[in-house]
Amino acid sequence: MKKNVLIIGAGGVAKVAAHKCAQHNDILGDICIASRSQGKCELIIESVREKGSLKNEGGRLYSRQIDALDIPATSRLIEETGSQIVINLGTSFVNMSVLQACLATGAAYIDTAIHEEPDKICEQPPWYANYEWKYLDACQEKGLTAILGIGFDPGVVNAYCTYAVKHYFDSVDSIDIMDVNAGDHGKYFATNFDPEINFREFTGQVWTWIDRQWVAKPIHSEKQIYDFPTVGEQTIYLTGHDELHSLSKNIDANHIRFWMGFSDHYINCFTILKNIGLLSEQPVMTAEGLEVVPLKVVKACLPDPASLAPGYTGKTCIGNLVKGKKDGKDREIFIYNTCDHAECYQEVGSQGISYTAGVPPVAAAILIAQGLWDVQRMVNVEELDPDPLIKLLDTIGLPTQVQEK
Incomplete structure (x- = not known):
């Protein structure tokens, strides 16, 4: 042991x-x-x-x-x-x-x-x-x-895939992993985890698994509205994410996609920062001769994600929408977790x-x-x-x- x-x-x-x-x-x-x-x-x-x-x-x-x-x-x-x-x-x-x-x-x-x-x-x-x-x-x-x-994603959602295959399906057609945060931290603009890592996920192209092959798409080019348990209707965008890179190898499904919820305000702020080059991971030289990485400067200007916990309200919902067949019949399930920001803060002093x-x-x-x-x-x-x-x-x-x- x-x-x-x-x-x-x-x-x-x-x-x-x-x-x-x-x-x-x-x-x-x-x-x-x-x-x-x-x-x-x-x-x-x-x-x-x-x-x-x-x-x-x-x-x-x-x-x-x-x-x-x-x-x-x-x-x-x-x-x-x-x-x-x-x-x-x-x-x-x-x-x-x-x-x-x-x-x-x-x-x-x-x-x-x-x-x-x-x-x-x-x-x-x-x-x-x-x-x-x-x-x-x-x-x-x-x-x-x-x-x-x-x-959780990657991680628990990967286990959800295996759990669905093991207990609910004979064959799987599609898995849509969906992650929404319906909480409110009260800041003008902030990311819920390391800003540098957060932005790096969304500044390049989206790699997604469709028809059993990798497909590249522009970031935030596809969206839908999904009615989630507990948190209701949320706008989610097709993005690339870590778990797709192993699930495509280990799970027998025709399509495996990842969707994340973003507010219009987040999309607007993100788009401006990206379009003017402030989310670049490549160093630039200032007029004063200082070499800086724009993305690291943005990170330094944004709130520490750990500081968002006090007063954070609302809930998250993360889960897998799985479609396939069981005993020759079509089946569709949503396997998920919801998490309350305030309850997390009360227990461990952190946000959801x-x-x-x-x-x-x-x-x-x-x-x-x-x-x-x-x-x-x-x-x-x-x-x-x-x-x-x-x-x-x-x-x-x-x-x-x-x-x-």
Whole structure:
């Protein structure tokens, strides 16, 4: 049984994960939070103690400073802390470094998004083949458990795909993953997670899976209105997203698409920033001779997503609309979760977007610790048995519902 968890990162998602690990430290053991800023880690620890999240009050909860791009230093940290499970919640730029440190030490690896390089966006699909999947053989040979993309989307929605195939369908025609945030943070303009990562998802072309092949479309060129449970009618746009890059390989379906909700105000602000070049990841020179990356400047000017939590109202709804056949008849279901921003803040001091992303990797860590998901190889979530995950999420804050259409 694996124990002791190292959380890398100290943003909003890491804060949620720390609370949830603390709530289950009787299973997970000691918890170390490490980031470039140890001060941010200490603020998370203070929040965990204030909320009384530690189940075993005698359990160890502490912090360390780390540059996760430094593979030897990260390897030493894993060994020094005795961590057998690493939850990588830093920026996706550090995925490959943390994965290599886990390979060097034998610690199980968990992340929530595909690796990215700072100077590249919207790479050729399947994106996982450019980075993570190059380590498939190494993980197999080492017997290393590496679970990729286990946030909510990607992550839980991947499990929803397998769950639908396992329990509801004989064959699947289409899967439409839909993510809407019907909440209100009260700011003029802000993103609910790292602005740099958020904008990079939408500044290139959309790669989507249609008729069992990759199709490129302009961003925000297709939209529809869908009537969601709890949050009602919302406008959603066809976009590219992480989970499509593994689902296209692992799920037998003709079409797999990802849709995200955006308000008209968001689209207007985004379009202006993009069209004047402020969302570019490429450096430019100012008149004063300073080299700056426009996207990083925009990020510095926008609110920290973690700061949005107080006063955030409304709910999120994320789910999969799955169409196919069962016993020779057409079938259509919507399998989903709704999350309340105010309730998340009351429990862990974070908003719902961070909550939906931060709870699933802890669920994965618990399943690894219990041996249910300790598969000793690299996998995407849809390659695992979805039942233990969905059952566990039902009890720790992210219950699943199924709507027969």
